[in-house]
Amino acid sequence: xxxxxxxxxxxxxxxxxxxxxxxxxxxxxxxxxxxxxxxxxxxxxxxxxxxxxxxxxxxxxxxxxxxxxxxxxxxxxxxxxxxxxxxxxxxxxxxxxxxxxxxxxxxxxxxxxxxxxxxxxxxxxxxxxxxxxxxxxxxxxxxxxxxxxxxxxxxxxxxxxxxxxxxxxxxxxxxxxxxxxxxxxxxxxxxxxxxxxxxxxxxxxxxxxxxxxxxxxxxxxxxxxxxxxxxxxxxxxxxxxxxxxxxxxxxxxxxxxxxxxxxxxxxxx
Numbered sequence: 001x002x003x004x005x006x007x008x009x010x011x012x013x014x015x016x017x018x019x020x021x022x023x024x025x026x027x028x029x030x031x032x033x034x035x036x037x038x039x040x041x042x043x044x045x046x047x048x049x050x051x052x053x054x055x056x057x058x059x060x061x062x063x064x065x066x067x068x069x070x071x072x073x074x075x076x077x078x079x080x081x082x083x084x085x086x087x088x089x090x091x092x093x094x095x096x097x098x099x100x101x102x103x104x105x106x107x108x109x110x111x112x113x114x115x116x117x118x119x120x121x122x123x124x125x126x127x128x129x130x131x132x133x134x135x136x137x138x139x140x141x142x143x144x145x146x147x148x149x150x151x152x153x154x155x156x157x158x159x160x161x162x163x164x165x166x167x168x169x170x171x172x173x174x175x176x177x178x179x180x181x182x183x184x185x186x187x188x189x190x191x192x193x194x195x196x197x198x199x200x201x202x203x204x205x206x207x208x209x210x211x212x213x214x215x216x217x218x219x220x221x222x223x224x225x226x227x228x229x230x231x232x233x234x235x236x237x238x239x240x241x242x243x244x245x246x247x248x249x250x251x252x253x254x255x256x257x258x259x260x261x262x263x264x265x266x267x268x269x
Contacts, residue, residue: 004157005033006122007090012083012111013039013062018096018128020065025126025260026094027066032161033092037070040086042079080114091121092262097128097255116235116251116263122154124262125254132229132259136164139228140208141221141249143170144196147234149204151264155232156206158262164229166208170197171220186214217249225257232262 011026013019023039030037039062059072075082087093095112116123140155142148152168159166172189184192193212201208213220225231235250250263 004153005161006030006035006092007088008038009033009035009092009094010038010040010083010086011094012079012096012115013041013058014096015041015058015061016096018126021128022094022096022126023062023065025124026092027068027070029092029094029124030070032158035092037066037068038086039070039072040083041072041074042082043074043076044079080111080118083111083115084119087119087121089120092124093119093121094124094126097125112254113251116254119265122262122264123254124260126260127258129258135227135229136162137228138162138164138166138230138232139221139224140166140168141170141217141231141233141253142168142197142200143217143234144200145234147264147266149200149234150266151232151234151262152200152204152206152208154262154264155230156204156208158230158232159208162229166206167224167228168197168201168206168208168210169221169224170210170212171217172212172214173216190214218252221249221253222256222258225253225259225261228259230260230262231257232264235263235265 009026009030011023013023027037041058058074062072063069083093093115095115097112112125138155138159140152142152156166170193172193174184174189190212194210197210197212211224221231221233231253233250233253254261254263
């Protein structure tokens with residue numbers, strides 16, 4: 001398939017162990033996409049600006065971590081605003097799940113939510129879990145919405161670049177309203193879900209292993225991520241079967257998944 005790759009991979013870096021893990025992942029992701037790597041450190045308003053010695057130390061540290069000479073920026077302002085402003089729709093923004101800035105005392109975890117909701121490009125959140133076994137598996141969360149369809153295409157590219165298998169996971173669940181004449185069975189829900197996934201694969205031209213699971217999306221996806229190298233899902237998708245906002249699911253997965261998570265945003269956002 002034709003690969004729509006990222007132009008730049010921008011990573012928020014604060015010197016914390018979590019940020020180092022995110023930088024390591026971002027460096028590998030940039031190599032996969034043939035993208036330039038940009039390291040962005042933010043000094044909040046009111047803090048002393050970074051000195052030339054501090055910047056030189058930062059650049060040396062980054063060069064040692066990445067084995068190259070990526071672009072290093074140190075910008076003033078609100079961390080979330082600075083990172084969001086640095087991005088364009090053709091970029092990928094990478095953040096550590098948690099971290100405290102040694103340079104400015106900023107909790108990176110506190111800005112990840114703003115970036116997930118406001119960045120003009122896909123956002124990757126990398127957990128500070130250290131070394132994990134490689135599973136050669138990328139998971140795409142599918143719910144039949146436009147955002148999840150974009151996530152499916154993005155996941156297919158990530159799997160192709162990694163030489164990994166692609167697994168599509170769809171969660172089916174019924175919340176009784178108390179006014180139904182007929183309540184669908186578990187088997188009916190799974191059958192409907194299988195037809196939905198088949199339609200999505202046909203519409204996108206993506207080939208993947210499919211898994212339709214009965215359960216809440218948050219629980220199903222976190223469980224599936226246990227044996228995955230990457231989880232990709234859309235932002236603000238709506239499951240037409242369960243009426244669940246995938247926006248809350250994407251944020252939950254970004255915070256709790258054991259593997260890196262890429263949240264793909266709608267272009268109009």
